[in-house]
Amino acid sequence: MLICLSASHKNAGFDMLERLSASADAAAGRIVDGHAALQGAVVVATCNRFEAYLDLATPEGESPVPIVHEAIRAVGDVAGLEPEELRSTFDFAHGNAVAGHLFSVASGLESVVVGEGEIAGQVRRSLERARDEGTTTPELERLFQRASQTSRTVKNRTGVGSAGRSLVRLALELASSRVADWGKARVLLVGTGQYAGASLAALRDRGANDVRVYSPSGRAARFARSHGIEAVSHAGYAVAAAAADVIITCTTADHHVVDRVLLAGGKATLASSHAAPTDAEASAVLAEFRAWCPVPGAARSARQLVVDLGMPRNVATDVVEVEGVELLDLETIRRHAPLEELGATEAARELVNSAARNFGAVGEELDLAPSVVALRSHVAGILDAEIERARGRGQGDPDGRVEQALRHMAGVLLHTPMVRSREFARSGEQRAWIEALDALFGVRADDAR
Numbered sequence: 001m002l003i004c005l006s007a008s009h010k011n012a013g014f015d016m017l018e019r020l021s022a023s024a025d026a027a028a029g030r031i032v033d034g035h036a037a038l039q040g041a042v043v044v045a046t047c048n049r050f051e052a053y054l055d056l057a058t059p060e061g062e063s064p065v066p067i068v069h070e071a072i073r074a075v076g077d078v079a080g081l082e083p084e085e086l087r088s089t090f091d092f093a094h095g096n097a098v099a100g101h102l103f104s105v106a107s108g109l110e111s112v113v114v115g116e117g118e119i120a121g122q123v124r125r126s127l128e129r130a131r132d133e134g135t136t137t138p139e140l141e142r143l144f145q146r147a148s149q150t151s152r153t154v155k156n157r158t159g160v161g162s163a164g165r166s167l168v169r170l171a172l173e174l175a176s177s178r179v180a181d182w183g184k185a186r187v188l189l190v191g192t193g194q195y196a197g198a199s200l201a202a203l204r205d206r207g208a209n210d211v212r213v214y215s216p217s218g219r220a221a222r223f224a225r226s227h228g229i230e231a232v233s234h235a236g237y238a239v240a241a242a243a244a245d246v247i248i249t250c251t252t253a254d255h256h257v258v259d260r261v262l263l264a265g266g267k268a269t270l271a272s273s274h275a276a277p278t279d280a281e282a283s284a285v286l287a288e289f290r291a292w293c294p295v296p297g298a299a300r301s302a303r304q305l306v307v308d309l310g311m312p313r314n315v316a317t318d319v320v321e322v323e324g325v326e327l328l329d330l331e332t333i334r335r336h337a338p339l340e341e342l343g344a345t346e347a348a349r350e351l352v353n354s355a356a357r358n359f360g361a362v363g364e365e366l367d368l369a370p371s372v373v374a375l376r377s378h379v380a381g382i383l384d385a386e387i388e389r390a391r392g393r394g395q396g397d398p399d400g401r402v403e404q405a406l407r408h409m410a411g412v413l414l415h416t417p418m419v420r421s422r423e424f425a426r427s428g429e430q431r432a433w434i435e436a437l438d439a440l441f442g443v444r445a446d447d448a449r
Contacts, residue, residue, distance in 0.1 A: 001056045002098040002139065003068060005075070006091040008049035009112055014331045016081065016089065020050035022254055022312045023078040027052065028135040034074040037067050040137035042130040042144060044105070046122050047167070047311035047330050048112050053102065053144075055137040064094070096360035099143060103352045103359075106147040107154040112334040113170050120151040121194060143359070150355040158348045168198045171248075171307050171333050172206060178305045178326065179246060183207040188232065188244035190214050190257055192223035195250035195309055200227055203248075212240060216253050242266025248307045249314035258306060259316035263325060370445035371434050372421055376414065378443045383410050 007020060020027075024045030031041040031052060040055040054071055058064050069083070072090065076083045093101050101110075106123040108116045127144040130136040136144075179185050187208050189196055192215045203211055213220045214232040224231035232240040241247055242263055249257055304322075308315040308329040319325050387403055397403055417437075424433040437443050 001058055001064060001094060002143065003054040003056055003064065003071075004051060004091075004093040004098045004101055005054070005068070005072065006049065006051045006093070006101065007086075007089050008051075008091075008110065009334050010110075011091055012050075012089050016085075017048065017050060018312045019079045019081060020075070021045045021047070023075075023080075024050060025129075026078045027075055028130055029133055030074040030078050031071045032135050035067050035070040038071060040130070040140050041071070041135050042126055042140050044123055044126040045311075046119060047309065048334065049105070049110070051102075051105070053098065053140060055140050068092070096356060099146070099359040100353060100356035102143060102147045103150040103355050104349070106151040107348055107352055108151070109154075109348055109352065111167070113167055116167055117155075118167065118194060118198060120148065120155075123151070124148055146355065146359050150352060153355070154348045154351050157351065167330075167333065168195060168250075168309065169202050170336070171309060171328065172199075172202050174328060174333060174336055175246065175305055175307055176206070178303060178328075181207075183209060185210065185245040186243060187211045187246045187248065188214060188240050189229075190216070190241075190247060190249040190314065191251035191310070192217075192219040193250065193252065196223065197227070199248050199250060199309070200229070212244075214240065216251060216257050238262050238266035239269050240266070242270055244304065246305045246307065248309065250309040251314055253310070253314065254312060256316040257310075257314045258308075258319060260318040260321050263304075263319055263322045267322070371437055371443070372418065374443050374445050375417060375437060375441065378441055379410050379414055383407065 007017060009017070012020075024043050027045075028041040028043045031043075031054065032038050037057050038054060039057050042053045044051045044053070052071065052075060054068075056064050056067055058067065069087070072086050073083045075081075076086050102123070104110050106120050108114060108119050111119055123144065127136065127141070130140070176182070182203070185208055187203060187210060189199055189203075189211060190213075192213065196213065200211060200213075212230045212232050213224050213227075214237050215223065218234075220231035220233075241258060243266070247258060251257055304325045306315055306319055306325060306327050308327065311330065313329065315327060315329065317327065320327050383406060387406065390397075421433055434445070
């Protein structure tokens with residue numbers, strides 16, 4: 001049985017999402033270890049959602065609720081949250097509704113910005129991480145692979161996301177009210193992941209050409225080379241941050257990469273940049289700053305905008321205590337998310353719903369597969385036994401035509417039960433077909449060999 005536990009910008013506070021996101025890497029393993037019936041788990045964590053997709057092995061007729069509670073308790077343990085709080089927050093889906101929800105998420109229909117493109121990659125990487133950790137299952141594999149296919153179909157066949165709207169672009173739209181001319185703005189990008197690449201592309205679309213990148217994990221030089229921009233070293237980071245008109249953070253760091261101390265320290269260094277350096281590190285810092293802004297002590301705009309796209313938060317809220325600094329974070333961005341484009345979204349939801357129905361139908365047919373195999377084995381066994389008995393009695397069939405005819409007849413007789421098995425599966429009546437098989441032929445799924 002598939003289960004989905006979901007907390008998102010629609011039902012959870014930002015603080016809870018931040019704590020869930022910070023612990024996401026450890027959640028799937030803890031979930032699977034929490035109960036023998038929890039066969040697999042894939043966790044999808046983004047800046048606006050935390051979702052756990054579970055594969056449960058529960059006997060028919062047994063309630064999955066106690067097992068789900070164990071999964072929630074495991075999530076709470078790694079996130080430092082009370083299970084009761086999570087139970088009252090998580091949305092719960094099971095069965096075919098899980099496919100509909102994930103397909104909708106992967107297609108960007110549940111995002112802050114409907115149709116945003118980053119989510120499809122995040123869903124795909126969630127499955128890859130589960131594979132690496134050994135927490136996925138064949139059914140979860142099928143679910144997530146179909147979600148990726150559905151998101152591509154939605155992108156190719158509807159107008160959702162066609163304008164390239166994304167969380168990054170929405171953030172820059174909001175930032176544009178504070179930035180008079182992107183062509184003259186000094187921009188510092190903190191982070192080198194997917195959001196950093198999307199941010200750089202969106203900045204260039206707006207005319208920004210004075211962009212540098214810093215990476216807390218030391219990947220700035222490689223990112224800079226591949227994107228044709230300059231990297232900022234650890235030594236030059238505080239100065240570069242203080243000198244920037246706009247700072248955009250988008251790292252997966254579990255700590256603040258921009259705070260009041262950093263900006264205040266950088267500003268103090270800039271204020272004294274007319275003085276001669278006193279040591280090698282100071283010399284490197286000032287040389288780096290002067291390469292970006294050649295006039296010593298050059299004044300940047302009185303206002304400085306810090307855009308925090310990180311989850312958990314990349315920026316400490318105390319940055320606003322530094323004179324002239326304004327913070328634009330995810331909470332603010334999502335409050336300004338545009339309304340859905342109804343026509344395109346309606347078409348996309350129809351595609352998602354159709355894909356979910358097909359996923360469920362195929363899954364139901366797969367559930368009947370062992371019984372179908374058992375029936376085929378039963379008929380083939382009877383046929384082989386009769387052919388051998390005839391041969392033992394000396395009844396010849398020199399050219400094999402009789403055997404061929406008998407096997408053909410067996411295939412004809414099996415055709416109708418096979419067709420009916422698919423019909424029963426699609427109508428949700430697999431149990432009736434299985435029981436009829438047992439009543440008529442005494443065949444059960446565990447009879448297949």
